[in-house]
Amino acid sequence: MKRKKVTVIDDDDAILEVCRILLEKDYDVETLTEGSIILDRKDDLPDLVLLDILLAGEDGIEIARKLKENKKTKNISIIVFSAHPKGQEEARAAGIELFLQKPFEIEDLLKIVKENI
Amino acid sequence: MKTKNISDRAAFLIKQEEELKKLRKQSFLIFKNVSDGITVQNRKGIIFANQASLEFTKVSLNKSTKNFKYFNEKGISINWNNLPAGRVLNEKVEVQGLYKVVNKKTGEEFWLNIKSMPIFDQDKKLIEVITISRNITSHMLEDEMKNNFLRLIAHELRTPITSIKAFSQILERMNNSSKDKKTMKYFQKMDIQISKLSDLIDTLLNVTKLKQKIPFKDKWFSFDLFVKKDISEIQKGLNKHKLILIGKTSKKFFGDKEKISQILKNMINNAVKYSPRGKKVIITLSGENNSLKVAVRDFGIGISPRHHKKIFKQFYRIYGKKENLFPGVGIGLSVSKEIADRYGAKMWVKSREGKGSIFFLSLPVRKSKKL
Numbered sequence: 001m002k003r004k005k006v007t008v009i010d011d012d013d014a015i016l017e018v019c020r021i022l023l024e025k026d027y028d029v030e031t032l033t034e035g036s037i038i039l040d041r042k043d044d045l046p047d048l049v050l051l052d053i054l055l056a057g058e059d060g061i062e063i064a065r066k067l068k069e070n071k072k073t074k075n076i077s078i079i080v081f082s083a084h085p086k087g088q089e090e091a092r093a094a095g096i097e098l099f100l101q102k103p104f105e106i107e108d109l110l111k112i113v114k115e116n117i
Numbered sequence: 118m119k120t121k122n123i124s125d126r127a128a129f130l131i132k133q134e135e136e137l138k139k140l141r142k143q144s145f146l147i148f149k150n151v152s153d154g155i156t157v158q159n160r161k162g163i164i165f166a167n168q169a170s171l172e173f174t175k176v177s178l179n180k181s182t183k184n185f186k187y188f189n190e191k192g193i194s195i196n197w198n199n200l201p202a203g204r205v206l207n208e209k210v211e212v213q214g215l216y217k218v219v220n221k222k223t224g225e226e227f228w229l230n231i232k233s234m235p236i237f238d239q240d241k242k243l244i245e246v247i248t249i250s251r252n253i254t255s256h257m258l259e260d261e262m263k264n265n266f267l268r269l270i271a272h273e274l275r276t277p278i279t280s281i282k283a284f285s286q287i288l289e290r291m292n293n294s295s296k297d298k299k300t301m302k303y304f305q306k307m308d309i310q311i312s313k314l315s316d317l318i319d320t321l322l323n324v325t326k327l328k329q330k331i332p333f334k335d336k337w338f339s340f341d342l343f344v345k346k347d348i349s350e351i352q353k354g355l356n357k358h359k360l361i362l363i364g365k366t367s368k369k370f371f372g373d374k375e376k377i378s379q380i381l382k383n384m385i386n387n388a389v390k391y392s393p394r395g396k397k398v399i400i401t402l403s404g405e406n407n408s409l410k411v412a413v414r415d416f417g418i419g420i421s422p423r424h425h426k427k428i429f430k431q432f433y434r435i436y437g438k439k440e441n442l443f444p445g446v447g448i449g450l451s452v453s454k455e456i457a458d459r460y461g462a463k464m465w466v467k468s469r470e471g472k473g474s475i476f477f478l479s480l481p482v483r484k485s486k487k488l
Binding site for chain 1: 272275276277278279280282283284286287290311315
């Protein structure tokens with residue numbers, strides 16, 4: 001059975017490394033510091049995107065919105081994770097219900113990915 | 118003799134009149150030049166307005182009211198009748214509040230602290246309303262900037278904590294199979310300290326959240342179970358103090374668990390912090406018809422009665438021979454009190470120097486649900 005793919009988008013290298021360590025046992029993990037890369041891609045799309053809000057360039061909420069609008073990417077599960085106090089509200093306003101508050105417990109990260117991929 | 122009396126009385130009256138004229142002139146100059154807006158009105162309209170009120174307040178002048186939109190502190194649009202002066206005319210009691218005024222034409226915004234007071238005649242009939250308005254726009258903007266700064270700092274601190282916490286948990290997992298108990302113990306201690314740091318940042322964030330009146334995530338939960346779980350979590354981070362739980366409320370509470378937990382943690386952590394020689398902290402739960410009560414008792418340094426009310430104010434710290442040895446910035450109790458206020462709850466303290474303290478929290482229960 002083909003392994004599922006998770007793309008983690010965050011501008012903090014340490015967070016990307018943590019996510020890779022935690023998720024690569026069960027999934028193919030791709031880490032990106034810029035979200036716009038995924039918007040331009042036509043194939044090799046992930047099954048789930050873990051997305052930070054405050055990113056350099058286009059912010060996470062805008063990327064989530066564009067992913068949801070595009071026919072090819074609209075079925076990808078999106079989880080927003082953020083240290084921003086209004087992160088959950090912003091995600092919800094963009095129609096993203098899956099949210100993980102930073103700092104998170106690693107069990108919570110593994111659980112939310114497993115349940116939604 | 119009679120003539121002398123009359124001339125004395127005349128001289129006295131002339132002197133009195135001069136005094137009155139001087140007083141009137143003084144009052145006029147004060148009213149004219151004071152930077153607060155002052156207006157006097159009766160039911161027919163404004164009968165006096167000083168220069169400052171004409172320049173920035175305008176809200177009390179009938180002709181100008183149509184040019185402005187008014188909002189209360191929560192940002193809800195209100196009409197002129199609901200401003201303090203209008204309310205005093207109806208309710209006949211002193212009214213004070215913060216209001217945002219927006220000029221409809223220019224879009225200019227300013228904040229006013231408005232206080233209106235009734236004046237009654239001998240028959241206790243309301244005859245006039247005096248309104249004093251202070252322009253606090255710069256203060257409000259500074260406050261907003263401060264809150265935005267705190268929010269930004271908190272966000273920036275949370276990001277590295279996220280990876281530190283995760284790496285520490287990853288290492289703990291990797292070493293889980295090893296029999297090195299010491300290493301495991303240190304990992305756990307590291308995790309507890311990271312959680313403490315994270316809680317501190319949450320407290321900082323809550324100061325700004327509470328000011329912005331962000332809604333709480335209220336849900337029903339069993340109060341006794343919640344307290345028991347919280348106490349066991351806090352106990353893990355304590356070396357010397359034993360937390361003893363007595364009694365129960367047997368009630369469900371409708372509230373934001375995270376916020377109530379913050380109050381509880383603050384009460385217990387303070388009890389531990391201010392009883393460095395103490396060995397125990399007693400948490401007593403009790404339930405009444407429409408409320409539930411938490412009492413946290415320590416056997417520490419205690420607090421002099423003159424500080425009892427002030428310690429719930431933001432950034433209030435007690436400096437003394439004994440107390441100045443304790444770290445902190447003085448926001449824990451004020452945040453707890455603000456959360457408590459949002460639930461219509463009460464917080465107070467019974468304490469004497471050298472005799473320990475008992476901090477109380479009394480929460481009203483919306484519907485008395487027995488478990």
